[in-house]
Amino acid sequence: MQTADKDERMKKLVSLCKRLGFVYPSGEVYGGLQSAWDYGPLGVELKKNIETHWWKEMVSTRPDIVGVDTSIITHPEVWVASGHVKNFHDAMVDCMECKSRFRADHAPGEKCPRCGGELTEPREFGLMFRTKMGAVEDESATVYLRPETCQSIFINFKNIVTSTRQTLPFGIAQLGKAFRNEITARNFIFRTREFEQMEMEFFCLSDDAAKWFDYWVDKRMNWYMALGIKKENLRLRPHTPDELAHYAESCVDIEYTFPFTTDGFGELEGIANRTDYDLRAQMEASGQDLSYVDQTTGEKVVPWVIETSGGVGRTFLAVLLDAYREEIVEDRTRVVLGLHRDLAPVKVAVLPLSRKLSEEARQVEEMLRPHLPVVFDVTGSIGKRYRRMDEIGTPFCVTFDFDSLEDRCVTVRDRDTLEQIRVPVEGIVDVMTRLMREGWQEEV
Numbered sequence: 001m002q003t004a005d006k007d008e009r010m011k012k013l014v015s016l017c018k019r020l021g022f023v024y025p026s027g028e029v030y031g032g033l034q035s036a037w038d039y040g041p042l043g044v045e046l047k048k049n050i051e052t053h054w055w056k057e058m059v060s061t062r063p064d065i066v067g068v069d070t071s072i073i074t075h076p077e078v079w080v081a082s083g084h085v086k087n088f089h090d091a092m093v094d095c096m097e098c099k100s101r102f103r104a105d106h107a108p109g110e111k112c113p114r115c116g117g118e119l120t121e122p123r124e125f126g127l128m129f130r131t132k133m134g135a136v137e138d139e140s141a142t143v144y145l146r147p148e149t150c151q152s153i154f155i156n157f158k159n160i161v162t163s164t165r166q167t168l169p170f171g172i173a174q175l176g177k178a179f180r181n182e183i184t185a186r187n188f189i190f191r192t193r194e195f196e197q198m199e200m201e202f203f204c205l206s207d208d209a210a211k212w213f214d215y216w217v218d219k220r221m222n223w224y225m226a227l228g229i230k231k232e233n234l235r236l237r238p239h240t241p242d243e244l245a246h247y248a249e250s251c252v253d254i255e256y257t258f259p260f261t262t263d264g265f266g267e268l269e270g271i272a273n274r275t276d277y278d279l280r281a282q283m284e285a286s287g288q289d290l291s292y293v294d295q296t297t298g299e300k301v302v303p304w305v306i307e308t309s310g311g312v313g314r315t316f317l318a319v320l321l322d323a324y325r326e327e328i329v330e331d332r333t334r335v336v337l338g339l340h341r342d343l344a345p346v347k348v349a350v351l352p353l354s355r356k357l358s359e360e361a362r363q364v365e366e367m368l369r370p371h372l373p374v375v376f377d378v379t380g381s382i383g384k385r386y387r388r389m390d391e392i393g394t395p396f397c398v399t400f401d402f403d404s405l406e407d408r409c410v411t412v413r414d415r416d417t418l419e420q421i422r423v424p425v426e427g428i429v430d431v432m433t434r435l436m437r438e439g440w441q442e443e444v
């Protein structure tokens with residue numbers, strides 16, 4: 001795709017997100033808060049569906065992974081031990097003319113990449129959000145909003161082993177907010193200062209770490225494809241030795257073809273072999289023994305860790321970009337969000353052909369409501385209503401027409417093939433739940 005086309009596509013998507021209620025600029029009535037975004041009624045459903053999909057894949061369907069939900073405000077010593085207080089800085093430069101700020105490595109010359117003005121010397125910029133805890137500000141302790149969710153997993157390792165009796169190898173997962181005072185937060189929800197991470201730390205013996213690393217790279221890549229993201233738009237990129245984080249022995253990023261990136265790809269998730277670095281660092285700083293004792297052999301080890309660490313916002317954006325398409329149907333452009341049915345915020349729309357049929361059609365909506373997220377829409381022509389549903393990614397529409405009064409049947413329409421089938425009202429719940437489970441192809 002040409003750069004102009006990519007820019008255009010991104011613009012259209014950002015505008016669709018606001019217009020239809022996926023994502024709004026935060027604080028818009030006051031002129032907006034830079035890089036902060038609010039998820040609207042459709043956005044919150046899509047986001048929750050992505051999170052549920054991840055939790056199901058990583059926790060509820062696996063006997064060897066448990067979940068936690070830990071405090072965002074974390075003991076400050078955690079971030080000293082993890083190396084964040086010392087290392088989590090970016091060097092940044094300011095343009096003295098246009099006042100733009102850049103990461104020093106993003107402005108490699110002497111001049112401002114935006115206006116050609118003079119740049120300041122690089123200065124260190126701490127990426128952690130700091131706040132005070134306690135009633136009296138002067139006396140209160142400095143604490144940090146966590147910049148990643150995983151450190152609380154490491155500090156709880158012993159608690160979790162004791163209370164769950166999990167044996168190696170096993171994982172601990174967490175999904176929650178993280179905060180980074182990014183110098184350049186931009187590109188819609190791709191890089192924000194407040195975001196959600198989906199992280200899983202898989203503890204194993206050091207000899208098995210390479211095997212589990214390969215296993216998780218494969219598993220995680222397949223997960224993105226299971227969300228409906230096209231394989232050709234994803235790639236795996238191993239880190240070069242000079243870009244590896246201080247804690248990692250190896251790392252592979254899963255990347256997506258985000259339209260605004262310079263080399264065509266941007267990071268969705270990192271899979272890292274973190275060795276025993278974190279457990280040892282937290283053990284040393286806290287003086288607590290966080291090692292694991294094998295109950296049968298009595299052997300004591302500090303396990304190695306394979307981490308999978310992805311972002312909900314970036315997955316959300318990739319899912320939308322991948323699903324967005326424009327196509328010509330009967331000489332008119334139709335915009336479709338071809339979302340996987342598991343992710344679609346609304347699963348089925350009930351549409352009476354005429355207002356006069358509203359009462360009977362409402363009964364169909366009421367039958368479906370306990371089983372599936374359903375909307376009822378009676379405003380505008382049926383063609384317009386179909387298009388509205390296509391645009392928000394609703395996989396199925398159920399139309400109640402005048403014949404329905406006689407034959408007690410309704411028409412079910414598939415968003416992608418535009419095929420239609422006629423089914424009895426009495427069986428509509430079974431048909432829709434089967435369609436949601438198996439998809440349209442199996443139905444027709």
Ligand code: GAP
Pocket residue numbers: 147148149150180182189190191192193194195197199267268269270307309310311312313314
């Ligand atoms: N525990 C390892 C860790 O935090 P990371 O590569 O810094 O690794 C993991 O972050 C994931 O979190 C990224 O792949 C990305 O999806 C998401 N992420 C990181 N910073 C982000 C930001 N400023 N805005 C949105 N998502 C971000």
